[in-house]
Amino acid sequence: MEGLLRLRLALVFSVVTLLSLLVRSSSLSSPELQIVNAERRIDLTSHIVRVYLTLKVENAGTSPASEILLAFPPTQVDHIALVKAAATVGKKKKKSYLPLDVNPTDLPDGPNGTKYLSIALSSPLGMGESVTLEVFYTLTHSLEPFPVEISQSESQLVYYHDSAIILSPYHVKQQITFIKTPSTKVESFTRVEPTDRAGMELKYGPYNDRPPYSFSPVIVHFENNNPFAVVEELVREVEISHWGSLQITEHYKLVHAGARHKGIFSRVEYQSKPSFSGVSSFKHLLANLPPRVHSVYYRDEIGNISSSHLRTDSRKSEMEIEPRYPLFGGWKATFIIGYGLPLQDFLFESPDGRRYLNFSFGCPLAETVVDKLTIKVVLPEGSKNPSAVVPFPVEQHLEISYSYLDIVGRTVVVLEKTNVVPEHNSPFQVYYDFNQIFMLAEPLMLASVFFLFFMACVAYLHVDLSIRK
Known part of the structure; x- marks a missing residue:
């Protein structure tokens, strides 16, 4: 009975915590914006992690939006070296990219220490309008060797931690994540169905209708012998x-x-x-x-x-x-x-x-x-x-x-x-x-020095310094 009571209390506490997190998430995220489609490609072929993110954002509200927020877990913020963003203009062969400013921003009471970057749009996004963003960012010191010590003849194995679901302050209607490894030698990886692996690429998703701040941690353990x-x-x-x-x-x-x-x-x-x-x-x-x-x-x-x-x-x-x-x-x-x-x-x-x-x-x-x-x-x-x-x-x-x-x-x-x-x-x-x-x-200084030296030599040769007459 005592064990059952503790189990019920633990379940109640978990539900209360989850509800409070969802309430804080809804208060922080903008209900006006939603991500219609998100595609993320994570390149792990080097010791520098490169992430390519494509977002189609739609304004489902009535007031215009002048910025779009990117959310990052606190474990990644200190490892972000560079973030670039651009809005796509035109279609297919006439497509061009308009660079956008990206700056860190603070939001009060971010859930679980979430950090944010703000993408400033070139023009406000009106009601019913959508924009496609191309985001690129790099992470350093994000591949952890395991084992931490190897001999001369052993290959190097590393861990990479991330989420199968894109962390976002907005509702995401559809998303997919691809992770590329240096070779086909993958020791293990977390499965979050649907998950697929083909050659050097892992595919997580597609996932549909995910609420704001959804997070599903994954770990990929693979071989990487590139120069660190x-x-x-x-x-x-x-x-x-x-x-x-x-x-x-x-x-x-x-x-x-x-x-x-x-x-x-x-x-x-x-x-x-x-x-x-x-x-x-x-x-x-x-x-x-x-x-x-x-x-x-x-x-x-x-x-x-x-x-x-x-x-x-x-x-x-x-x-x-x-x-x-x-x-x-x-x-x-x-x-x-x-x-x-x-x-x-x-x-x-x-x-x-x-x-x-x-x-x-x-x-x-x-x-x-x-x-x-x-x-x-x-x-x-x-x-x-x-x-x-x-x-x-x-x-x-x-x-x-x-x-x-x-x-x-x-x-x-x-x-x-x-x-x-x-x-x-x-x-x-x-x-x-x-x-x-x-x-x-x-x-001029060199010429002056040589001139003074020359005059000193001339004076020395013409001055009689002897004490005899």
Whole structure:
């Protein structure tokens, strides 16, 4: 009897909790909007999770809607690196995409810590109207190795946690989710009927008429031996010289963020069985450098590293870098890459007479996550009123640095950002004012020094310093 009473109390408590959650959900979600159709594709082929979401949203109310909310569980919010949204315009071959602003927003009493992003529509959505949105976002550090430690000859298995049902503050009439894995080697996955698997793809749905904030957790356990390359810290120094060059210096702290290596490392086994031994490790990475690059070097604390290959043409430059040793899970490497670029390819003059640098933000290494990125743009001495234009939020501040023959020091524009992915590799600009007279400062100073030295030599040769008469 006592056990039955406890069971009834537990059921009553669960029902009350569910009802309170539904009440809070209905108070938070907008009854005016509903999602007619939702399709989500989750790409797990890399260690960076990429999600493509297509939403057809309809306004079923009487008042116009100017924004659409995206909901994320609290376990995903800290791992979101980038979110982009666009509205489709036209049909089929004439279809085009109109970019929309996406900004974080707060709603009081979000159920279970749900976080929100707001998509601002270009024009309000009227009664009975619908709009199709294309949303793209990336997640970092979202694949958890299991087991957390593997030997040299073992493959790497990882977990991915998500929901088979799209988390949304709106009623969803129909939805479907596809999950793509790197290979057909899937250890296990959660089934939420209807669920289907074909080759490297899992299909969840279609699911019909789901209320707001529906959630159905799923776990996919699969093999992923792609490089889990994470740069813990990257400092890029871009030094501008108006004498015709742009010098780039990049300081890397690289780590393999996959399952930690256990046991001993056998170099003989690694080289004799490359397809079997060390399949989860990586020994080279590809750096995409700008075209017309020159004076390239690659070194670490010991010295120059010769195990690299550079391929250049008129459109791009690719550098294949290879650390001194292969990187297994938990292993780290630090190195420096430097190169020069023609100034005329990146420095321009705006209509108002200001100079501006147009360079690429992000990390040159392909398929790499940067936990902390710092870009330092060193302006020529005498530059004034610097300002940076970056297409996404970053932290900015100014510093002063001193180099050879500097008198008052050089202004340095410092840009900092965390959780950087390859999709952040977009152009940014740094504007500044510069007077051409400052280009003569260093030559005049050198000429003055040589002139004074010459006059001192002449005076020394013509002055008699002897004490004899």
